[in-house]
Amino acid sequence: MNTSSQTNYEQISKTSARQKRAVHVLVYTGLALWAVMVLFPFYWMLLTSVKSYSAYNGERFPRFYTLSPTLQNYADAFTTVPLGRYLLNTLIFTAATTALMMLVIILAAFAFARLKFKGRNAVFTLFLSLMMIPNELVVITNFATITNLSLRNTFTGLILPSVTSVFYIYLLKENFAQVPDTLYYAAKVDGTSDLKYLFKVMAPICKPTLVTIGILKIIECWNAYVWPRLITDDENYYLVSNGIQEIRENGFGRENIPAMMAAVVVISVPLLALFLLFRDKIMTGVSRSGTKG
Amino acid sequence: MRKNNLKGWLYLLPAMLFLGAFMVYPLIDVFVYSFEEGYNFASQTYFDIGFYNFSYVLHDTYFLQALKNTFLMVVITVPVSTGIALLISVGLSAVKPLRNLFQTIYFLPYVTNTLAVGLVFMILFKKTAYSDGLVNLLIHWFGGASVDFIEGPYWAKMFVMCFYIIWVVMPFKILLLTSAIASVDRNYYNAARVDGTSAFRIFRKITLPMISPTIFYLVITGFIGAFKEYSDAVALFGTDLNAAGMNTIVGYVYDMLYGDSGGYPSYASAAAIILFVIVLTITCINLLISRKLTRGFS
Structure with missing residues (x-):
């Protein structure tokens, strides 16, 4: 590769840089979306496992967080079954x-x-x-x-x-x-x-x-x-x-x-x-x- | 030389014993079973030899339901999961920061116990008397009516099933596709860019042909895997898949062998052989198509 084609290539890549940034935003949004899809079930099992029995069953619509985490369920998991x-x-x-x-x-x-x-x-x-x-x-x-x-x-x-x-x-x-x-x-x-x-x-x-x-x-x-x-x-x-x-x-x-x-x-x-x-x-x-x- | 001969076989002996007892012998035996009519497990007797077992299985409504379910799962999950995996892999290859983190996250479903995580999906989608579940909450936000995805209408159950299968098979596809894309020679891209080729054209004319062998491999293994779907269905709908109307061919084989309707190894064998023939046929068709298409690319 000689010098002239080198600069030519650099110029082209510079002009495409701005366009690239817009594409990146789109790509990252998509990637993040699938990452959430993958991680959410893990988050949900962790979250549910620290909700108390009564708190969980009291939620007609499930809540995305809990303010009173408990480890009681883990004790139950090892003793009841x-x-x-x-x-x-x-x-x-x-x-x-x-x-x-x-x-x-x-x-x-x-x-x-x-x-x-x-x-x-x-x-x-x-x-x-x-x-x-x-x-x-x-x-x-x-x-x-x-x-x-x-x-x-x-x-x-x-x-x-x-x-x-x-x-x-x-x-x-x-x-x-x-x-x-x-x-x-x-x-x-x-x-x-x-x-x-x-x-x-x-x-x-x-x-x-x-x-x-x-x-x-x-x-x-x-x-x-x-x-x-x-x-x-x-x-x-x-x-x-x-x-x-x-x-x-x-x-x-x-x-x-x-x-x-x-x-x-x-x-x-x-x-x-x-x-x-x-x-x-x-x-x-x-x-x-x-x-x- | 004589001594060496013996030694070689000696090293192979354990593997050959295990393979002989648990692979070669069963392979022959399954055909024997499938032709023994009215075989009784307890007394190990049978009435006659013939094709009755196959005809029984092919007329069994449970088997036909399982056949329909399995075909639907295959037809839906293979193209959808391959397509999404391709999109994600192309996206992954286009960025650098955080790529490793994303790859690690995407791989997580591969190292989880499907029965355990299936339970989480069941809870996310299930509607009970006192809670609508998370997915129904989302549906409400968008103004829809709640549906019980686990014990409700057939389409809803099939939707969760396919959704979960796709979630489970994604890591493998993303992994293979990203490494296939990474192995494409950068010089092709640079040359194309100098010529001012658009990104989409680069993808269609360079990336896609270069990774097509991997895509075909994924489609073929995807077909095979989806035809053998079973554990994921159990994870969502419980062990009594016939009652849930969500049984698969493999599920039918195991139910015939063991469980509430079990004790019929002959029917199980006939069903397993039917499955094997279906998978073999479809794999051959896939291979033929992929060979023709690859020739078209080059």
Whole structure:
């Protein structure tokens, strides 16, 4: 680019500056509008959760603020319904599922990325084709399998079908394959076993991908609803999604909406906190995977 | 080599066991179920083999209602959400200050529990004996009459449903579209600006063709996702979706499998296969159209 075209370009951009400002006002208004749409439900649940029962029900038309906030609803949420139990169950389910899955997919991805054996490519193609199978198609038999094994209302029954993810194996395999071969051969010369190499060298190098996969799985587990609903009907094994549904239909005598909102806030906070902590990891992870649709 | 062969399979063993037991076997089994007529869950017996299950499902008024609901949701939410997401993403890319903040806010629905937040939407839209709810308050301000969106007329329920679905799917679309727009080469824009091209023309002739693969991807995944709509409906209308008249195809599958009307894995399987065929057909049509359109752009 020579100097004359440079000045020409600058001139043009200067004249368009004023027009640009008007456009900016319009754009920001639009963006702010959608931001309000997104944030408002969160504001409303927070607001309702600190209104007292009588104050809430006294409002024929709901008010946008409260002058006498109370934490009573949060106490109710933990004492009247077993919200603590639901949270603990979800925590156990999430931790166990994620940990087991990480182990399974690390081993499989390593086999695909580094080990050479007959039939590797055929199996890999088969794995990839499994990505197209929708969950709705296999859940029926899984329900029958778990029921026949008398694993309903157990953590084992909840966890087992969610332990593998073909997509994450694929994602991790791609990352593993980027680790230079020379490292592997150097480790071999030193007499390091494959397993030791995998967990001492490969996994640490690929930690960013592992963390992203882990977080995405945690989000998925925390929000799991369909499978837990099919496989548990004992309140002692409810996860938060089923818990909130149970609270809605039977807890708090139906009309105690402030207490319900307190429960909703308690359930929403852990994931929101996780998101704010790992914002960039989660957003890049989601844009790469795009599983939730 | 022999030793290595064994080792490779050993590393794959856990994944293969899980996939075999919970994906491959069920995939075959679901077709078996769907052809076993009068299958009984308790005694594990059936009368005959044939297409009766499919015919039963296709004649079941609940299934037809679910089919209608699902199609309406798909037809409404996919274009609307993609369109709004495109507008927002273009807006986001045009500004710099606060962009990060907006992006963070827009992503929030993705990391929320749909059952929990659905409850908030229900309360916002619901009309009870002693309170009209917030949305009705707004309607009053603009001089309209109040409507019960949760237990009222069909169009009102469908409106909340679609509104909530769009709210839920927006983060994913905005995220993908903004990164697609960001990856368009700046030189194209600069060249166009030197030529004095209008902003709208730049958008139509440069941005849109460059991000069209992402748009097609979003439309295709949007179709697939909307056809499998279920949890969001439960969040708004409760578990008895048939009574609310708001059941979806996936909801019908689960209701047949389990719940008050449950215990019929054969009907559930037939319905699931019908859903799969519908989704497959529409995805193929989408792919064909997108291929033709992309060729037109270049």
